[in-house]
Amino acid sequence: xxxxxxxxxxxxxxxxxxxxxxxxxxxxxxxxxxxxxxxxxxxxxxxxxxxxxxxxxxxxxxxxxxxxxxxxxxxxxxxxxxxxxxxxxxxxxxxxxxxxxxxxxx
Numbered sequence: 023x024x025x026x027x028x029x030x031x032x033x034x035x036x037x038x039x040x041x042x043x044x045x046x047x048x049x050x051x052x053x054x055x056x057x058x059x060x061x062x063x064x065x066x067x068x069x070x071x072x073x074x075x076x077x078x079x080x081x082x083x084x085x086x087x088x089x090x091x092x093x094x095x096x097x098x099x100x101x102x103x104x105x106x107x108x109x110x111x112x113x114x115x116x117x118x119x120x121x122x123x124x125x126x127x128x
Contacts, residue, residue: 035113042106049099056092060085 063082065074078085109115116122 039105039109039113042102042109045102046099046106049095049102053092053095053099056088056095059088060092 060078063074063078063085065071075089078089080086082088110122110125
């Protein structure tokens with residue numbers, strides 16, 4: 023157990039900057055999950071849109087929480103993506119064309 027978890031070899035330049043890719047995945051899954059739940063209760067009609075948002079916030083159990091998580095999650099997603107791209111540019115990750123292009127496509 024000690025050799026598997028504690029004495030695990032890691033690169034010397036490994037830091038917290040390398041967590042943003044994983045955080046992007048978590049944010050994306052959270053946005054999809056909350057977005058699907060909110061879409062179940064949302065009405066996309068111009069005359070009913072505001073009242074459906076009010077319905078989500080007032081009548082749906084924890085709807086206010088999911089709406090705020092979804093709204094703030096979008097901002098957190100963009101913060102993470104800018105930091106992730108900035109880290110990639112700083113460390114020269116764009117030199118690995120295949121990996122960089124997959125990230126751009128995602």
